[in-house]
Amino acid sequence: MNEPTSILLFFVSCVLTNNFIFSRFLGCCPFLGVSNKVETSVSMGLAVTFVMTIASLFCYMIYNWLLVPLEITFMSTIAFILVIAALVQFVEMFLKKSSPTLYSALGIYLPLITTNCAVLGVATLNMNEGYDLLYSVLNGTFSALGFTLAIVLMAGVRERLESSHIPECMKGFPITLVSAGLMAVAFMGFSGLFSSLM
Amino acid sequence: MIIVYAGLLLGVLGLVFGGVLTFAAKKFHVEVDERVNQIKECLGGANCGACGYAGCDAFAQAVVDGKAPIDGCAPAGAKGIEKIGKIMGMEANVGERLVARVICQGTHGIAKDRYVYDGYKSCAVAAGLAGGPKDCRFACLGLGDCQDKCKFDAITMENGIAHIDPDKCTACGACVKACPRSVISLMPESQNVIVRCRNSDVARAARAVCMDACIGCGRCKKECKYDAIVVENGYARIISEKCTRCGECAAVCPCKCITIE
Numbered sequence: 297m298n299e300p301t302s303i304l305l306f307f308v309s310c311v312l313t314n315n316f317i318f319s320r321f322l323g324c325c326p327f328l329g330v331s332n333k334v335e336t337s338v339s340m341g342l343a344v345t346f347v348m349t350i351a352s353l354f355c356y357m358i359y360n361w362l363l364v365p366l367e368i369t370f371m372s373t374i375a376f377i378l379v380i381a382a383l384v385q386f387v388e389m390f391l392k393k394s395s396p397t398l399y400s401a402l403g404i405y406l407p408l409i410t411t412n413c414a415v416l417g418v419a420t421l422n423m424n425e426g427y428d429l430l431y432s433v434l435n436g437t438f439s440a441l442g443f444t445l446a447i448v449l450m451a452g453v454r455e456r457l458e459s460s461h462i463p464e465c466m467k468g469f470p471i472t473l474v475s476a477g478l479m480a481v482a483f484m485g486f487s488g489l490f491s492s493l494m
Numbered sequence: 495m496i497i498v499y500a501g502l503l504l505g506v507l508g509l510v511f512g513g514v515l516t517f518a519a520k521k522f523h524v525e526v527d528e529r530v531n532q533i534k535e536c537l538g539g540a541n542c543g544a545c546g547y548a549g550c551d552a553f554a555q556a557v558v559d560g561k562a563p564i565d566g567c568a569p570a571g572a573k574g575i576e577k578i579g580k581i582m583g584m585e586a587n588v589g590e591r592l593v594a595r596v597i598c599q600g601t602h603g604i605a606k607d608r609y610v611y612d613g614y615k616s617c618a619v620a621a622g623l624a625g626g627p628k629d630c631r632f633a634c635l636g637l638g639d640c641q642d643k644c645k646f647d648a649i650t651m652e653n654g655i656a657h658i659d660p661d662k663c664t665a666c667g668a669c670v671k672a673c674p675r676s677v678i679s680l681m682p683e684s685q686n687v688i689v690r691c692r693n694s695d696v697a698r699a700a701r702a703v704c705m706d707a708c709i710g711c712g713r714c715k716k717e718c719k720y721d722a723i724v725v726e727n728g729y730a731r732i733i734s735e736k737c738t739r740c741g742e743c744a745a746v747c748p749c750k751c752i753t754i755e
Contacts, residue, residue: 358507362503363503366499366503367496367499368496368499368500368503371500371503371504374504375503375504375507378504378507378508378511379507379511382511382514382515385515385518386514386515386518389515389518389519389522390518390522392522392524393521393522393523393524394522396524
Protein backbone atom coordinates (compact mmCIF):
# COMPACT_ATOMS: atom_id res chain seq x y z
CA MET A 297 0.00 0.00 0.00
CA ASN A 298 1.35 3.40 -0.90
CA GLU A 299 1.88 6.11 1.66
CA PRO A 300 -1.14 8.41 1.08
CA THR A 301 -3.60 5.50 1.16
CA SER A 302 -2.16 4.07 4.30
CA ILE A 303 -2.27 7.49 5.97
CA LEU A 304 -5.92 7.82 4.94
CA LEU A 305 -6.69 4.40 6.37
CA PHE A 306 -4.80 5.33 9.51
CA PHE A 307 -6.97 8.43 9.75
CA VAL A 308 -10.18 6.40 9.49
CA SER A 309 -8.84 3.93 11.99
CA CYS A 310 -7.95 6.60 14.54
CA VAL A 311 -11.08 8.70 14.17
CA LEU A 312 -13.74 6.02 13.81
CA THR A 313 -12.72 2.45 14.55
CA ASN A 314 -10.31 3.13 17.36
CA ASN A 315 -12.02 6.26 18.62
CA PHE A 316 -10.35 7.31 21.84
CA ILE A 317 -13.54 7.71 23.77
CA PHE A 318 -15.84 5.09 22.33
CA SER A 319 -13.51 2.18 21.87
CA ARG A 320 -10.49 2.94 24.03
CA PHE A 321 -12.41 4.73 26.80
CA LEU A 322 -9.70 7.33 27.30
CA GLY A 323 -10.41 10.97 28.05
CA CYS A 324 -13.85 10.27 29.46
CA CYS A 325 -13.72 12.99 32.13
CA PRO A 326 -13.50 15.98 29.76
CA PHE A 327 -15.89 14.09 27.49
CA LEU A 328 -18.54 14.20 30.21
CA GLY A 329 -17.41 17.42 31.83
CA VAL A 330 -17.05 19.83 28.91
CA SER A 331 -19.77 18.52 26.60
CA ASN A 332 -22.57 20.79 27.79
CA LYS A 333 -22.40 23.17 24.87
CA VAL A 334 -21.25 22.65 21.29
CA GLU A 335 -19.24 25.87 21.38
CA THR A 336 -17.14 24.96 24.42
CA SER A 337 -16.73 21.40 23.25
CA VAL A 338 -15.23 22.61 19.97
CA SER A 339 -12.73 24.75 21.91
CA MET A 340 -11.85 21.80 24.12
CA GLY A 341 -11.43 19.56 21.08
CA LEU A 342 -9.12 22.11 19.46
CA ALA A 343 -7.04 22.43 22.61
CA VAL A 344 -6.75 18.66 22.95
CA THR A 345 -5.76 18.29 19.29
CA PHE A 346 -3.10 20.92 19.72
CA VAL A 347 -1.61 19.40 22.86
CA MET A 348 -1.86 15.76 21.76
CA THR A 349 0.00 16.46 18.51
CA ILE A 350 2.86 18.19 20.26
CA ALA A 351 2.86 15.72 23.14
CA SER A 352 3.19 12.73 20.79
CA LEU A 353 6.13 14.39 19.09
CA PHE A 354 7.98 15.17 22.31
CA CYS A 355 7.14 11.88 24.00
CA TYR A 356 8.42 10.01 20.96
CA MET A 357 11.69 11.89 21.14
CA ILE A 358 12.09 11.40 24.89
CA TYR A 359 11.22 7.73 24.67
CA ASN A 360 13.29 6.71 21.64
CA TRP A 361 16.24 9.01 22.11
CA LEU A 362 16.61 8.97 25.89
CA LEU A 363 14.75 6.12 27.56
CA VAL A 364 15.56 3.37 25.06
CA PRO A 365 19.32 4.02 24.84
CA LEU A 366 19.52 4.21 28.64
CA GLU A 367 17.41 1.03 28.95
CA ILE A 368 15.05 2.60 31.42
CA THR A 369 11.82 2.28 29.43
CA PHE A 370 9.94 1.39 32.64
CA MET A 371 10.23 5.08 33.48
CA SER A 372 8.12 6.02 30.48
CA THR A 373 4.90 6.91 32.32
CA ILE A 374 6.50 9.31 34.76
CA ALA A 375 8.68 10.83 32.05
CA PHE A 376 5.65 11.33 29.78
CA ILE A 377 3.69 13.02 32.54
CA LEU A 378 6.61 15.34 33.18
CA VAL A 379 6.86 16.17 29.48
CA ILE A 380 3.13 16.77 29.08
CA ALA A 381 2.85 18.96 32.16
CA ALA A 382 5.81 21.09 31.14
CA LEU A 383 4.62 21.24 27.56
CA VAL A 384 1.14 22.43 28.43
CA GLN A 385 2.62 25.14 30.64
CA PHE A 386 4.95 26.22 27.90
CA VAL A 387 2.25 26.21 25.23
CA GLU A 388 0.03 28.28 27.49
CA MET A 389 2.71 30.92 27.98
CA PHE A 390 3.61 30.91 24.32
CA LEU A 391 0.01 31.33 23.20
CA LYS A 392 -0.61 34.09 25.72
CA LYS A 393 2.20 36.06 24.17
CA SER A 394 1.94 35.22 20.49
CA SER A 395 -1.76 34.70 19.87
CA PRO A 396 -4.05 36.28 22.48
CA THR A 397 -7.11 35.38 20.40
CA LEU A 398 -6.30 31.67 20.39
CA TYR A 399 -5.30 31.94 24.04
CA SER A 400 -8.64 33.39 25.08
CA ALA A 401 -10.43 30.72 23.03
CA LEU A 402 -8.48 27.81 24.54
CA GLY A 403 -7.40 29.53 27.76
CA ILE A 404 -9.29 27.72 30.48
CA TYR A 405 -9.12 24.35 28.74
CA LEU A 406 -5.37 24.17 28.38
CA PRO A 407 -4.59 23.56 32.08
CA LEU A 408 -7.37 20.96 32.17
CA ILE A 409 -5.56 18.96 29.53
CA THR A 410 -2.47 18.46 31.68
CA THR A 411 -4.31 15.77 33.59
CA ASN A 412 -6.19 14.37 30.59
CA CYS A 413 -5.57 10.64 30.27
CA ALA A 414 -6.06 10.81 26.49
CA VAL A 415 -2.79 12.74 26.16
CA LEU A 416 -0.84 10.26 28.27
CA GLY A 417 -2.76 7.48 26.51
CA VAL A 418 -1.63 8.53 23.05
CA ALA A 419 2.01 8.67 24.16
CA THR A 420 1.80 5.20 25.71
CA LEU A 421 0.00 3.80 22.68
CA ASN A 422 2.64 5.18 20.32
CA MET A 423 5.24 3.46 22.45
CA ASN A 424 3.41 0.12 22.61
CA GLU A 425 2.52 0.05 18.92
CA GLY A 426 6.06 0.96 17.93
CA TYR A 427 5.05 3.78 15.59
CA ASP A 428 7.78 5.82 13.93
CA LEU A 429 8.02 9.59 14.33
CA LEU A 430 5.57 10.47 11.53
CA TYR A 431 2.97 7.96 12.63
CA SER A 432 3.29 8.96 16.26
CA VAL A 433 2.50 12.56 15.40
CA LEU A 434 -0.28 11.50 13.02
CA ASN A 435 -1.69 9.20 15.67
CA GLY A 436 -1.75 12.12 18.09
CA THR A 437 -3.51 14.44 15.66
CA PHE A 438 -5.99 11.91 14.28
CA SER A 439 -6.90 10.43 17.65
CA ALA A 440 -7.48 13.94 18.97
CA LEU A 441 -9.70 14.67 15.97
CA GLY A 442 -11.64 11.53 16.86
CA PHE A 443 -11.91 12.87 20.41
CA THR A 444 -13.15 16.20 19.03
CA LEU A 445 -15.73 14.42 16.88
CA ALA A 446 -16.98 12.44 19.85
CA ILE A 447 -17.18 15.41 22.22
CA VAL A 448 -18.93 17.64 19.67
CA LEU A 449 -21.46 14.92 18.83
CA MET A 450 -22.05 14.39 22.51
CA ALA A 451 -22.54 18.12 23.07
CA GLY A 452 -25.13 18.17 20.29
CA VAL A 453 -26.99 15.28 21.90
CA ARG A 454 -26.84 16.92 25.32
CA GLU A 455 -28.19 20.21 23.99
CA ARG A 456 -31.17 18.30 22.63
CA LEU A 457 -31.57 16.41 25.90
CA GLU A 458 -31.85 19.72 27.77
CA SER A 459 -35.19 20.46 26.16
CA SER A 460 -36.70 17.01 26.08
CA HIS A 461 -38.92 15.32 28.63
CA ILE A 462 -36.88 12.92 30.66
CA PRO A 463 -38.06 11.00 33.74
CA GLU A 464 -36.91 12.79 36.89
CA CYS A 465 -34.64 9.95 38.03
CA MET A 466 -32.83 9.90 34.68
CA LYS A 467 -32.14 13.63 34.43
CA GLY A 468 -28.55 14.85 34.29
CA PHE A 469 -25.77 12.31 34.47
CA PRO A 470 -27.78 9.07 34.13
CA ILE A 471 -29.20 10.01 30.73
CA THR A 472 -25.81 11.37 29.64
CA LEU A 473 -24.12 8.09 30.46
CA VAL A 474 -26.86 6.13 28.70
CA SER A 475 -26.47 8.30 25.58
CA ALA A 476 -22.69 7.91 25.72
CA GLY A 477 -23.15 4.14 25.91
CA LEU A 478 -25.48 4.15 22.91
CA MET A 479 -22.98 6.25 20.96
CA ALA A 480 -20.23 3.79 21.85
CA VAL A 481 -22.40 0.95 20.51
CA ALA A 482 -22.91 2.93 17.31
CA PHE A 483 -19.18 3.47 16.95
CA MET A 484 -18.62 -0.28 17.42
CA GLY A 485 -20.31 -0.65 14.04
CA PHE A 486 -17.19 0.86 12.47
CA SER A 487 -14.94 -1.91 13.77
CA GLY A 488 -15.70 -4.20 10.84
CA LEU A 489 -15.04 -1.41 8.37
CA PHE A 490 -11.32 -1.33 8.77
CA SER A 491 -10.60 -5.02 8.30
CA SER A 492 -12.72 -5.14 5.13
CA LEU A 493 -10.86 -2.11 3.74
CA MET A 494 -7.52 -3.70 4.45
CA MET B 495 23.24 1.46 37.68
CA ILE B 496 19.77 1.59 36.18
CA ILE B 497 18.34 3.33 39.20
CA VAL B 498 21.06 5.96 38.93
CA TYR B 499 20.17 6.51 35.28
CA ALA B 500 16.49 6.74 36.11
CA GLY B 501 17.06 9.26 38.89
CA LEU B 502 19.51 11.24 36.80
CA LEU B 503 17.23 11.33 33.79
CA LEU B 504 14.25 12.55 35.74
CA GLY B 505 16.40 15.06 37.58
CA VAL B 506 17.89 16.35 34.35
CA LEU B 507 14.52 16.44 32.58
CA GLY B 508 13.00 18.29 35.52
CA LEU B 509 15.88 20.76 35.55
CA VAL B 510 15.73 21.31 31.79
CA PHE B 511 11.96 21.79 31.78
CA GLY B 512 12.18 24.03 34.81
CA GLY B 513 14.84 26.09 33.11
CA VAL B 514 12.91 26.30 29.86
CA LEU B 515 9.74 27.30 31.68
CA THR B 516 11.56 29.95 33.72
CA PHE B 517 13.06 31.30 30.55
CA ALA B 518 9.69 31.17 28.79
CA ALA B 519 7.98 32.95 31.67
CA LYS B 520 10.44 35.82 31.25
CA LYS B 521 10.52 35.73 27.48
CA PHE B 522 6.79 35.42 26.94
CA HIS B 523 5.84 37.69 29.81
CA VAL B 524 2.81 39.67 28.75
CA GLU B 525 2.85 43.24 29.94
CA VAL B 526 -0.45 43.89 31.59
CA ASP B 527 -0.90 47.58 32.08
CA GLU B 528 -1.29 47.97 35.84
CA ARG B 529 -3.75 50.74 35.23
CA VAL B 530 -6.21 48.12 33.95
CA ASN B 531 -6.33 46.47 37.36
CA GLN B 532 -6.48 49.80 39.17
CA ILE B 533 -9.40 50.93 37.03
CA LYS B 534 -11.17 47.61 37.50
CA GLU B 535 -11.22 48.25 41.23
CA CYS B 536 -13.00 51.59 40.77
CA LEU B 537 -15.80 50.16 38.64
CA GLY B 538 -19.19 48.93 39.72
CA GLY B 539 -18.05 45.35 39.31
CA ALA B 540 -21.46 44.00 38.36
CA ASN B 541 -20.56 43.30 34.71
CA CYS B 542 -23.85 45.03 33.90
CA GLY B 543 -22.79 45.88 30.36
CA ALA B 544 -24.41 49.31 30.49
CA CYS B 545 -21.18 50.84 29.16
CA GLY B 546 -21.50 48.81 25.97
CA TYR B 547 -18.48 46.59 26.62
CA ALA B 548 -18.48 42.86 27.34
CA GLY B 549 -17.85 43.40 31.03
CA CYS B 550 -15.86 45.38 33.56
CA ASP B 551 -12.55 43.86 32.38
CA ALA B 552 -13.21 44.80 28.77
CA PHE B 553 -14.25 48.32 29.78
CA ALA B 554 -11.11 48.84 31.91
CA GLN B 555 -8.96 47.69 28.99
CA ALA B 556 -10.83 50.02 26.64
CA VAL B 557 -10.30 52.98 28.97
CA VAL B 558 -6.57 52.33 29.07
CA ASP B 559 -6.53 51.97 25.29
CA GLY B 560 -8.29 55.32 25.07
CA LYS B 561 -11.30 53.80 23.31
CA ALA B 562 -13.79 54.33 26.11
CA PRO B 563 -14.52 57.57 27.94
CA ILE B 564 -13.36 57.58 31.56
CA ASP B 565 -16.87 58.41 32.72
CA GLY B 566 -18.40 55.53 30.76
CA CYS B 567 -19.20 53.47 33.85
CA ALA B 568 -22.33 54.82 35.51
CA PRO B 569 -22.24 52.38 38.44
CA ALA B 570 -18.74 53.59 39.39
CA GLY B 571 -20.36 56.81 40.60
CA ALA B 572 -18.76 60.23 40.85
CA LYS B 573 -16.05 59.00 43.23
CA GLY B 574 -15.13 56.07 41.01
CA ILE B 575 -14.93 58.23 37.91
CA GLU B 576 -12.77 60.74 39.74
CA LYS B 577 -10.39 57.92 40.73
CA ILE B 578 -10.27 56.63 37.16
CA GLY B 579 -9.52 60.17 36.03
CA LYS B 580 -6.58 60.30 38.44
CA ILE B 581 -5.26 56.93 37.24
CA MET B 582 -5.47 58.02 33.63
CA GLY B 583 -4.16 61.50 34.37
CA MET B 584 -7.28 63.09 32.90
CA GLU B 585 -9.65 65.61 34.33
CA ALA B 586 -12.88 63.82 35.07
CA ASN B 587 -15.95 65.70 34.07
CA VAL B 588 -18.20 64.54 36.85
CA GLY B 589 -21.77 65.70 36.71
CA GLU B 590 -24.21 65.33 39.54
CA ARG B 591 -25.10 61.82 40.57
CA LEU B 592 -28.12 60.55 38.71
CA VAL B 593 -30.79 58.16 39.88
CA ALA B 594 -33.51 56.36 38.01
CA ARG B 595 -37.06 57.34 38.97
CA VAL B 596 -40.41 55.80 38.17
CA ILE B 597 -42.72 58.38 36.61
CA CYS B 598 -46.01 56.78 37.58
CA GLN B 599 -48.18 56.49 40.65
CA GLY B 600 -50.76 54.19 39.15
CA THR B 601 -50.94 51.59 41.89
CA HIS B 602 -53.81 49.12 42.16
CA GLY B 603 -57.00 51.05 42.83
CA ILE B 604 -55.55 54.37 41.67
CA ALA B 605 -55.08 53.42 38.02
CA LYS B 606 -58.05 51.56 36.58
CA ASP B 607 -57.57 48.02 35.32
CA ARG B 608 -58.65 47.18 31.82
CA TYR B 609 -58.63 43.43 32.40
CA VAL B 610 -57.12 40.91 34.77
CA TYR B 611 -53.81 39.86 33.37
CA ASP B 612 -52.79 36.40 34.38
CA GLY B 613 -50.22 35.59 31.72
CA TYR B 614 -46.46 35.47 31.53
CA LYS B 615 -44.92 37.93 33.99
CA SER B 616 -43.39 40.39 31.59
CA CYS B 617 -44.32 44.02 30.95
CA ALA B 618 -43.28 43.73 27.31
CA VAL B 619 -45.65 40.81 26.77
CA ALA B 620 -48.52 42.37 28.70
CA ALA B 621 -48.09 45.73 26.95
CA GLY B 622 -48.66 44.03 23.62
CA LEU B 623 -51.89 42.39 24.73
CA ALA B 624 -54.84 44.68 23.88
CA GLY B 625 -52.98 47.77 25.05
CA GLY B 626 -51.93 46.36 28.41
CA PRO B 627 -53.81 45.40 31.56
CA LYS B 628 -54.12 49.00 32.81
CA ASP B 629 -56.45 51.49 31.20
CA CYS B 630 -53.75 54.17 31.12
CA ARG B 631 -51.46 53.62 28.18
CA PHE B 632 -48.61 55.44 29.94
CA ALA B 633 -48.76 53.51 33.20
CA CYS B 634 -46.19 51.31 34.83
CA LEU B 635 -47.39 47.75 34.36
CA GLY B 636 -45.63 46.48 37.44
CA LEU B 637 -44.65 43.09 36.06
CA GLY B 638 -40.97 43.60 36.75
CA ASP B 639 -39.07 43.80 33.48
CA CYS B 640 -36.93 46.52 35.08
CA GLN B 641 -36.49 44.46 38.24
CA ASP B 642 -35.14 41.55 36.19
CA LYS B 643 -32.61 43.81 34.50
CA CYS B 644 -31.43 45.59 37.67
CA LYS B 645 -28.09 44.12 38.76
CA PHE B 646 -28.06 46.12 41.97
CA ASP B 647 -31.29 44.96 43.60
CA ALA B 648 -32.58 48.53 43.62
CA ILE B 649 -36.03 47.85 42.20
CA THR B 650 -38.98 46.32 44.00
CA MET B 651 -42.56 45.84 42.85
CA GLU B 652 -45.08 47.29 45.26
CA ASN B 653 -48.80 47.39 44.76
CA GLY B 654 -48.59 47.13 41.00
CA ILE B 655 -45.84 49.59 40.19
CA ALA B 656 -42.05 49.66 40.38
CA HIS B 657 -40.15 51.38 43.19
CA ILE B 658 -36.51 52.29 42.91
CA ASP B 659 -34.33 52.61 45.96
CA PRO B 660 -32.26 55.74 45.22
CA ASP B 661 -29.47 54.61 47.55
CA LYS B 662 -28.94 51.38 45.64
CA CYS B 663 -29.49 52.85 42.18
CA THR B 664 -26.31 53.41 40.19
CA ALA B 665 -27.99 55.04 37.18
CA CYS B 666 -26.66 52.35 34.85
CA GLY B 667 -29.80 52.80 32.78
CA ALA B 668 -30.60 49.11 32.30
CA CYS B 669 -34.15 49.59 33.61
CA VAL B 670 -34.72 52.61 31.39
CA LYS B 671 -33.97 50.46 28.36
CA ALA B 672 -35.99 47.51 29.65
CA CYS B 673 -39.22 49.42 30.26
CA PRO B 674 -41.59 49.01 27.28
CA ARG B 675 -43.53 52.09 28.41
CA SER B 676 -40.57 54.40 29.08
CA VAL B 677 -41.87 54.98 32.57
CA ILE B 678 -38.41 55.19 34.13
CA SER B 679 -36.08 58.12 33.56
CA LEU B 680 -32.75 59.23 34.93
CA MET B 681 -32.73 62.43 36.99
CA PRO B 682 -30.25 64.27 39.15
CA GLU B 683 -30.38 62.93 42.68
CA SER B 684 -31.09 66.37 44.16
CA GLN B 685 -34.19 66.72 41.97
CA ASN B 686 -36.56 65.59 44.69
CA VAL B 687 -39.67 67.38 43.41
CA ILE B 688 -41.02 65.16 40.68
CA VAL B 689 -44.08 65.16 38.45
CA ARG B 690 -45.12 61.53 38.69
CA CYS B 691 -47.19 61.29 35.55
CA ARG B 692 -46.71 61.48 31.81
CA ASN B 693 -50.23 60.96 30.56
CA SER B 694 -50.57 63.16 27.50
CA ASP B 695 -54.29 62.58 27.05
CA VAL B 696 -56.68 65.48 27.56
CA ALA B 697 -57.74 66.12 31.14
CA ARG B 698 -60.99 64.17 31.09
CA ALA B 699 -59.51 61.14 29.41
CA ALA B 700 -56.51 61.15 31.72
CA ARG B 701 -58.65 61.45 34.82
CA ALA B 702 -60.92 58.67 33.58
CA VAL B 703 -58.11 56.10 33.62
CA CYS B 704 -56.22 57.15 36.74
CA MET B 705 -57.07 59.14 39.85
CA ASP B 706 -53.51 60.47 40.16
CA ALA B 707 -53.05 61.43 36.52
CA CYS B 708 -51.67 64.83 35.58
CA ILE B 709 -54.45 66.68 33.79
CA GLY B 710 -52.26 69.50 32.58
CA CYS B 711 -54.25 72.15 34.45
CA GLY B 712 -51.25 74.43 34.91
CA ARG B 713 -51.81 75.27 38.60
CA CYS B 714 -48.25 74.31 39.38
CA LYS B 715 -46.95 76.47 36.56
CA LYS B 716 -48.78 79.50 37.93
CA GLU B 717 -47.57 78.80 41.46
CA CYS B 718 -43.93 78.43 40.45
CA LYS B 719 -41.97 81.67 41.04
CA TYR B 720 -38.93 80.49 39.14
CA ASP B 721 -40.47 79.60 35.79
CA ALA B 722 -39.30 76.05 36.30
CA ILE B 723 -42.46 74.28 35.15
CA VAL B 724 -43.70 73.85 31.61
CA VAL B 725 -46.98 72.22 30.63
CA GLU B 726 -46.64 70.46 27.31
CA ASN B 727 -48.48 67.56 25.68
CA GLY B 728 -51.04 67.56 28.44
CA TYR B 729 -48.71 67.12 31.41
CA ALA B 730 -46.42 69.23 33.56
CA ARG B 731 -42.65 68.93 33.47
CA ILE B 732 -40.13 70.42 35.90
CA ILE B 733 -36.96 71.93 34.47
CA SER B 734 -34.31 70.68 36.82
CA GLU B 735 -31.84 73.55 36.26
CA LYS B 736 -34.36 76.24 37.25
CA CYS B 737 -36.17 74.35 40.03
CA THR B 738 -35.20 75.40 43.56
CA ARG B 739 -36.95 72.41 45.15
CA CYS B 740 -39.25 74.71 47.13
CA GLY B 741 -42.15 72.31 46.79
CA GLU B 742 -44.86 74.99 46.33
CA CYS B 743 -46.13 73.20 43.22
CA ALA B 744 -46.67 69.95 45.09
CA ALA B 745 -48.84 71.74 47.61
CA VAL B 746 -51.25 73.09 45.00
CA CYS B 747 -51.45 70.13 42.62
CA PRO B 748 -55.10 69.03 42.59
CA CYS B 749 -54.19 65.56 41.40
CA LYS B 750 -51.37 64.94 43.89
CA CYS B 751 -49.13 63.93 41.05
CA ILE B 752 -46.22 66.14 42.11
CA THR B 753 -44.37 64.48 44.95
CA ILE B 754 -41.42 65.41 47.13
CA GLU B 755 -39.04 62.57 47.90
